[in-house]
Amino acid sequence: MTRISAMALALVLGAAAGQSAQADGxxxxxxxxxxxxxxxxxERVGAAKAAASMHATVLQYVPTQxxxxxxxxxxxxxxxxxxxxxxxxxPVDYKAIVPGIQKINAAKIPVVNVTDxxxxxxxxxxxxxxxxxxxxxxxxxxxxxxxxxxxxxxxEGVRGTATAQDRLRGFKDALxxxxxxxxxxxxxxxxxxxxxxxxxxxxxxxxxxxxxxLAANDTMAIGAMDALSEAGSKALITGINGSKEAVDxxxxxxxxxxxxxxxxxxxxxxxxxxxxxxxxxxxxxxxTQPTVVITKDNLAPYDVPLDQRQCPSxxxxxxx
Amino acid sequence: xxxxxxxxxxxxxxxxxxxxxxxxxxxxxxLTALSSVFLRAANLMNVLRxxxxxxxxxxxxTLVVLTAGLDxxxxxxxxxxxxxxxxxxxxxxxxxxxxxxxxxxGAGVGLLNGMMVSLLRIPSFIAxxxxxxxxxxxxxxxxxxxxxxxxxSALRRLGNGYLLGVPIPVIVMTGLLAVGTGFAQRxxxxxxxxxxxxxxxxxxxxxxxxxxxxILVYVLSGLAAGFAALVYLARLNSAEADIGSSLTxxxxxxxxxxxxxxxxxxxxxxxxxIGALILTLVLNGMNLLHVDGNWQPLVTGVIIVAAVWLDLxxxxxxx
Numbered sequence: 001m002t003r004i005s006a007m008a009l010a011l012v013l014g015a016a017a018g019q020s021a022q023a024d025g026x027x028x029x030x031x032x033x034x035x036x037x038x039x040x041x042x043e044r045v046g047a048a049k050a051a052a053s054m055h056a057t058v059l060q061y062v063p064t065q066x067x068x069x070x071x072x073x074x075x076x077x078x079x080x081x082x083x084x085x086x087x088x089x090x091p092v093d094y095k096a097i098v099p100g101i102q103k104i105n106a107a108k109i110p111v112v113n114v115t116d117x118x119x120x121x122x123x124x125x126x127x128x129x130x131x132x133x134x135x136x137x138x139x140x141x142x143x144x145x146x147x148x149x150x151x152x153x154x155x156e157g158v159r160g161t162a163t164a165q166d167r168l169r170g171f172k173d174a175l176x177x178x179x180x181x182x183x184x185x186x187x188x189x190x191x192x193x194x195x196x197x198x199x200x201x202x203x204x205x206x207x208x209x210x211x212x213x214l215a216a217n218d219t220m221a222i223g224a225m226d227a228l229s230e231a232g233s234k235a236l237i238t239g240i241n242g243s244k245e246a247v248d249x250x251x252x253x254x255x256x257x258x259x260x261x262x263x264x265x266x267x268x269x270x271x272x273x274x275x276x277x278x279x280x281x282x283x284x285x286x287x288t289q290p291t292v293v294i295t296k297d298n299l300a301p302y303d304v305p306l307d308q309r310q311c312p313s314x315x316x317x318x319x320x
Numbered sequence: 321x322x323x324x325x326x327x328x329x330x331x332x333x334x335x336x337x338x339x340x341x342x343x344x345x346x347x348x349x350x351l352t353a354l355s356s357v358f359l360r361a362a363n364l365m366n367v368l369r370x371x372x373x374x375x376x377x378x379x380x381x382t383l384v385v386l387t388a389g390l391d392x393x394x395x396x397x398x399x400x401x402x403x404x405x406x407x408x409x410x411x412x413x414x415x416x417x418x419x420x421x422x423x424x425x426g427a428g429v430g431l432l433n434g435m436m437v438s439l440l441r442i443p444s445f446i447a448x449x450x451x452x453x454x455x456x457x458x459x460x461x462x463x464x465x466x467x468x469x470x471x472x473s474a475l476r477r478l479g480n481g482y483l484l485g486v487p488i489p490v491i492v493m494t495g496l497l498a499v500g501t502g503f504a505q506r507x508x509x510x511x512x513x514x515x516x517x518x519x520x521x522x523x524x525x526x527x528x529x530x531x532x533x534x535i536l537v538y539v540l541s542g543l544a545a546g547f548a549a550l551v552y553l554a555r556l557n558s559a560e561a562d563i564g565s566s567l568t569x570x571x572x573x574x575x576x577x578x579x580x581x582x583x584x585x586x587x588x589x590x591x592x593x594i595g596a597l598i599l600t601l602v603l604n605g606m607n608l609l610h611v612d613g614n615w616q617p618l619v620t621g622v623i624i625v626a627a628v629w630l631d632l633x634x635x636x637x638x639x
Contacts, residue, residue, distance in 0.1 A: 038466065159614055193558065193560075201370065202363075203608075205366060205604075206607075230480055243467070
């Protein structure tokens with residue numbers, strides 16, 4: 001099932017990239033976390049585009065069950081059996097993935113780690129953004145916009161995941177800079193839209209005068225946004241990911257900002273590094289993307305459909 | 321007393337529903353004591369509206385469980401129906417076309433489930449488990465990681481509208497509860513469905529058309545999921561391929577907390593409604609009291625086990 005849907009997806013993506021992959025080029029396996037989050041869709045398209053422009057083929061692997069570490073580990077077995085030339089992986093679980101990475105290392109297949117940093121294994125390079133900084137800068141934008149005072153609610157991601165922990169820490173660090181802001185509730189909505197809406201509806205009963213909502217991703221921000229607007233609340237809201245839906249909401253003035261996590265560019269750079277490594281070209285050990293908080297003032301470059309976006313050139317890639 | 325294979329005798333339905341109502345009341349009193357906003361009309365309407373979506377999914381499931389079956393494909397049906405109907409509403413601007421699509425997908429999935437269970441005699445939890453994967457795969461391929469969002473207000477009213485101060489999903493839920501209870505308890509078909517689960521041999525000997533009734537309950541379960549998909553779209557104004565995975569287990573939990581037996585023959589829509597209400601109250605209470613959300617699955621699990629245990633205890637004292 002996983003393989004069939006991954007292959008179907010690869011076909012769709014191939015079509016989206018507008019180029020047929022060359023069968024004689026290198027074969028890189030791209031492993032992402034789920035089909036749900038538009039972030040990983042952007043990452044897949046980015047990787048496919050970069051690979052296509054370098055005349056290589058991409059095999060997409062996505063767990064059928066969102067964020068299933070068991071499925072991702074069995075995907076790794078499949079990748080090794082199929083003898084992919086290189087692997088680009090966004091680990092579902094930064095700890096549980098380690099034995100899988102060690103297997104890829106043992107099979108002498110180079111691996112590029114993207115998005116969430118694995119806690120072990122050997123990598124050609126890590127490409128990611130710093131969750132803590134993104135969350136902190138996004139929260140600062142919101143806290144400034146509400147005038148540095150009032151009640152704020154935090155919607156957390158899945159407890160125990162690296163992204164949720166780092167983002168929550170970023171939010172808290174920003175809140176510490178604004179002593180007149182009161183954090184009235186911090187509840188998990190597990191990155192899910194329906195849960196975010198229901199949690200927000202419930203919290204609004206007790207805290208109708210909330211001035212701002214910090215959501216740990218765009219999906220939750222938009223779920224909460226609907227609950228807020230229905231309750232007639234004027235609270236400002238921010239998310240993280242820079243998804244198309246969030247960019248539309250920012251453009252419409254319904255959302256204040258979204259921390260940019262640029263999955264598309266992460267996918268591009270991950271695939272570029274994997275291919276450069278295979279072609280014995282120099283590669284950086286780490287690429288950290290600059291943090292951008294998308295607001296009404298700077299959203300133009302994000303307001304472009306995925307299949308029309310361009311990967312950065314190698315010269316534009318920050319090498320640190 | 322009703323005899324349930326594997327459990328023994330359980331108290332009559334009315335007693336079981338009354339016991340659950342008492343549990344809701346106690347929960348309500350505790351929350352009222354702990355939170356100043358719990359008992360406000362706005363919060364109670366909020367709870368009922370949240371319970372409605374869960375009830376729509378678990379209503380059809382209750383009938384399936386009555387026949388000693390299980391439908392694990394509900395969540396995935398909601399996801400596929402919501403994604404396809406959502407894109408159709410976006411493309412055509414026709415709410416009716418979208419509604420027909422969602423209900424059509426639900427009924428079609430239910431028909432396939434029913435045929436697998438009745439004609440091919442595949443155990444329901446395996447047939448519908450397989451269906452879950454098929455539907456998820458279809459939804460993923462169809463959406464390719466995208467999100468469909470921004471629907472016309474005519475559709476959104478089904479989720480966010482009010483009639484005389486009552487949320488529309490709550491009104492629909494009340495109607496469905498009344499009609500469904502009438503169907504399950506007052507019609508020949510409804511009684512035949514319960515009989516299939518309670519005593520399949522007697523049902524066959526007394527001439528109940530088992531295969532056709534089984535197909536019917538799975539079609540109804542699929543239709544309920546298709547309708548839930550519409551309400552989901554209307555409420556959340558968006559859909560993506562994965563929305564179903566977090567919906568199935570709460571729907572099953574609502575049916576079990578409501579007093580239906582997985583061994584068949586026992587269960588009411590009123591009980592399932594209370595089950596959905598209890599699950600929703602738990603989340604509402606935890607949010608109002610700012611309890612760490614990690615406790616919620618634990619509390620849900622304890623409530624399921626406690627509900628079944630209370631039924632067994634009622635059996636011991638009622639003898």
